[in-house]
Amino acid sequence: MNRPFLVLKCGGSTMEQLPDSFFAAIADLQQSGQPLAIVHGGGPAINALLSLLQIPARFVDGLRVTCEQTMQVVEMVLGGSINKQLVRRIHQAGGRAWGVSGVDGALLTARRTEKPLGLVGEIEQVDTAVIRAILQGGYVPVIAPLAVSRDGGICYNVNADIAAGAIAAALQAEKLLMITDVPGILGTDEDGGKTLLRETSPDQIKAMIAAGDIYGGMIPKVKAALDALKQGVKEVVICQGTAETLRDACAGKQTGTSVKGVVVA
Template sequence: MEPILVIKCGGSTMEQLPVAFFTALAQMQQAGKQIVIVHGGGPAINQALAQMQIQPQFVDGMRVTDEQTLQVVEMVLCGSINKQLVRRIQTAGGRAWGLSGVDGGLITAQQTSLPLGLVGEIERVDPAAIHAVLDQGCIPVIAPLGVSADGTQAYNINADVAAGAVAAVLSAEKLLMITDVAGIMRPQANGELAVESQVSPSDIAEWTEAGIIYGGMIPKVQSALDALHQGVREVVICQGTAEAVRAACTGEPVGTSIQAEYGGVAQ
């Protein structure tokens, strides 16, 4: 079977993704590459909440999701954002199929113990629906929602966490995390920031403790570590460009590569 590439598209980058990015996806798909997309949608959710005069709430940067907010999350993630991505892939010449973690019991979750309301922690990912879509020659485009084991309750899931779990269950060759920065930035001797081309789990622990990795990058690197621990060979954090997609598919360096380490050496 052709190795699978999982791509996580952040909500803050969605509008900035160029036509060339989707053209590259379509070309890679046509060349036989198996691609799976997991997407976020935070800014669009905030916009929809504002239009409905619902005040968003956050705890430590994570969205608090009550019943009313969950309805908006479902509407935006499974509706406008998901279908926008499907349309852009198909306009570029590819084939795509939108679904969510609720469909086919793809992502089973339980409510987090954190004070975040209807936010889910993933218990299980069933890849059957993903494989069915891939077998139809389409790119699965997955909205990060989960459902309780009895099917009665939907949950909002962090897109980085969902992408890592999906990549792990698919034994993906690579997880490409698209963000609005070129990769993990580290201060240089001259005081300027530069992208680190390759980091190890121990680097991430050290740099998080030192505050070099902070804010929204923390859940990304944590999800990357979780994915590596569960068997994903490599996680790449980079910007959404056509060059990034092609490089990820061909094994060329791009952004920041995170790989597991053995004996203290990144492999």
């Protein structure tokens, strides 16, 4: 495992849309000796089960408010059905995958956020030993963004983008790919229309957030990208989930929106 790590974050809203060829590309990367880890979300599936159980879903700045009832649903969906669905699809494509959550082996430890979000955790530490053991066993780690308190008594919901950024930084990954349902970050062209930004910087992202051009669920994505850069990840790519996109990103070709640069606090 001397090659640089690659971390993929697969958004919950995109997983049903990911084609078989995308998972075949993951299997090909694994078989070529590329060390990679996958972190996933599961928002739509969580919302569907909450609705079925008549538990209201609430969000603040794109982040889920997680009460105790909601936490039980989050843990079932992220650590259960969604995680195993991804594992199965990788196996079907010819790869080998092992599903875990951040609770397993205390992979992710967190403290409760001070924001009014309930049982949402802010990551304090990433223990990469579990990830490396899975990789050494010949599997792709598929990680659900759940975390545990230091004393092991509380399970926290963690935003998947933030978890992916922290895991990428801890693995000293060369690249973090944020797989989403949009082609990348959209800017405004001279005619006032939307256009894909091929490259952007931390300063430009901060200006776009302040101007309202980046909003909603894209805010935690770009903030996680900035956190990853700040912690040493060389590049974050926000892109759609296709085999071509994945292969291009691994080959160093331009795809989606590339975020690079020095983050100034």
